[in-house]
Amino acid sequence: MAENNNAGEGLRRLVHDVDAVALGDRTSYESGTLTVSADEAAAHFTEEALGQVRLSWASPGESVRIVKILDAVEPRTKGPGGAGIFPGLLGPARPQGRGETHVLRGAAVVAAGFLPRAQEAVVDMTPPMADLSPLANTHNLVVEFDPPPGVDWAVVSAGLRQGMLALAAHLAGTTLDAPPDHEETLPPLRRSGRSGGGQDGLPRVGAITNLQTQGTFKETFVYGRSFTGALPTLLGPGELDDGAVVSGQFGHPSLKNPTYLYQNHPVVAALLERHGKDLDFAGVVISPEPVDQSGKELVCAHAARLCADAGFDAAVLTKEGGGNADADVALKMDRLEELGIAAVGLFAEMAGPDGTGPSIVVPPNRATAMVSTGNYDEKVELAEVERALGGARVALVDEPATARMELPTAAFYGALSPLGWGRLTCGETVMRTAPS
Amino acid sequence: MTRVVHYLNQFFTGVGGEDAASTSPARTDGAVGPGRKLQALLGDDFEVVATVSCGDDYAAGEPKAVDEILALVKDAKPDVVVIGPAFSSGRYGLACGRLAAAATQAGLAAVAAMHPDNPGLDEAAGAPVVRSGEAAREMGPSLETLAAAVRKLVAGEDLTDAEGRLGKPARRNRVADENAARRAVALVLARLGGDREATEVPLPNFDQVTPAAPVEDLSQVTVALVSEGALVPAANPDKLESARATRWAHYSVEGRDSLPSGEFISVHGGFSTVAANEDPQRIVPLDVARELETEGAIGRLHGEYLVTAGNGTSVGNAKRFGTEWVADLRKSGVRAAILTAT
């Protein structure tokens, strides 16, 4: 058991806050205002696959609704040209998570439009959405597209993804000469082969993040490769920051984990807040979500063993998807508890519109600690808005996109965030986070 | 002054016994029968301004009964609706549960009381119900529990175990102080510290399903194919939803021994439908079922298959579909079903 078992240096985030946005002749960032040239931005998207893309800003407080939301990406870069950000897709596929990363905080590049297997996701930039979607709180550069007829949808999806990442890096590139508003340091991942062997005897606590892997339009990329069929692996916190995990999944709007939230992983952030005080951060195990029982059992056994080998005393588990994804979390929670590793899972509830149905169809058997991220089925009324981006109608209610409408919480982008972004919950006994 | 409207059945309002069970809803001013004791327990800040009563048969059996009762209740402009106690009386309990649900959904503060085993509890759909004794001889203590619950309700407080609350309260969304990630970290540290009980979601109890008796001789019976794989004719003529289905459909397989690709598709939103669309029999196994019928392994294959989409389906709807499928298949003389699930 070595004294010095750091896995290299950590990551420094150079954070630049976005207070205001505009469209203009030149892309620039000055005194908190991010100005984007629509032409420059559009040039990042291949016309053959996506047609002429349209760019618009949708900012918090404006009377605008974004529908058919696909992925969202936070503008980040490691240097001119990207310098390694989004490895495997934009940058070369090399391990990242060290050095410096520039972040334009408060902005997001958001794609909106039709893709097969996408389920209609909605965000309003006005109340009551602030607690119902991360995108209600960011200045969103919305990219709309119209693929020419005959283009394969898989090509459209890949082209959109590539363009968004390139644009995100390009926007962050405007901050390279500006002094940051804040600096945040992420510790390097410290490996310990012995549980309870955390620094100063603190418990070693990590995260297990299950990634949706259900084929084209419902998959997640790690270092540029689809994670379907992979075995679980251990990542350091900085790797997520640098875009090692990118979403290619467009179903289940409220249960969706956009790239933006992998870059800003809420559970990792919550663990890092307590690192060195109540716990020793042990890393993130990422795992695919197989669609068959034997696959689930294989990755579960492997992930649990990985946690044990990495000296986890406890783990917080997240997923992406509905009941099928719950099965993976429940299976892992039970297996971890068998190994003596305390487990907590984040679950959304599907208790029906009046909240009286059973909350969770696949709860764990042995492990019992679950956090509720809210009821999927509860309905929310949205007021009429002035403009809409991403589509002309909301098919779910068969109404024009700007109309007043009632939608289940299930339709709001990230409302029940399985990564723990949101404050929505149904729990009567909600955990208090103040240290005892 | 808090205005109370009290609901009682025909017996407790002195209209009559079983002979008066078909009485339609009626309203009287002020408190009646046990309502007077309720008034005394509640004290001067409350006034039982009206009592609505109804015969148990009418209340539990007539489709419009609850609407009619609720209308009379609303006419009296209540601040709170107090319902029962129904004790172990089944029909009375059903009426009380439904009225509690309807009143709550209409935005009124309402609380019912009944014995924990009363079937009416299931009808309350999350509206507050507190426990009463088993029979009328326990009226005294039952009213005390009910009165205490009324006070809490009117004060805007949640009713819990301590007030004798029965059933599961409805799960309602609200905004916590901290996000789920932070709460999860707090929960895992608590668990590490020895608290193995703490959770935001209690473990559910599932129905006990009584297995149906086995089929004695399959060669003598009709077997149906049913599925939640959302397999529909290519135009999806009944507009089956891809998620959160609110309906089911049935399609003829009479005279068919296969489901050709292109004629049938799966509209399920929860998985890749490529394989299913290549060969619909990967969802509804008509080809081999027809073969088995021809060979006499089963007596007859039912002329239709029943289908819905099992993607984010609420348990309530799923239960309803199951009940309706059973009714539909039984009517057609089907004895057994093969359910394919995705």
Next chain:
Amino acid sequence: MLCNLTSIAIRVGAPRVVPTRGIPYPTGDPSLGPEQERAWRRTLVETALVALSTAVDKPTVFDGSDQSDQSDETNGA
């Protein structure tokens, strides 16, 4: 009930469960050639028929194939 996630079926109390090979194709297996797939489908449905004519008093998995484990789980609360 023919399904892939048999643990869920058992958990919620389905009395007669037959395991399949994948969520997107309960009565199929695209990894097989068409004739083998149909033969496999037939075996699967025959197993279902066996289940229908067998008395059970708790959730029971009927496995006609040699692949998955034969665990016979009880329905916990």
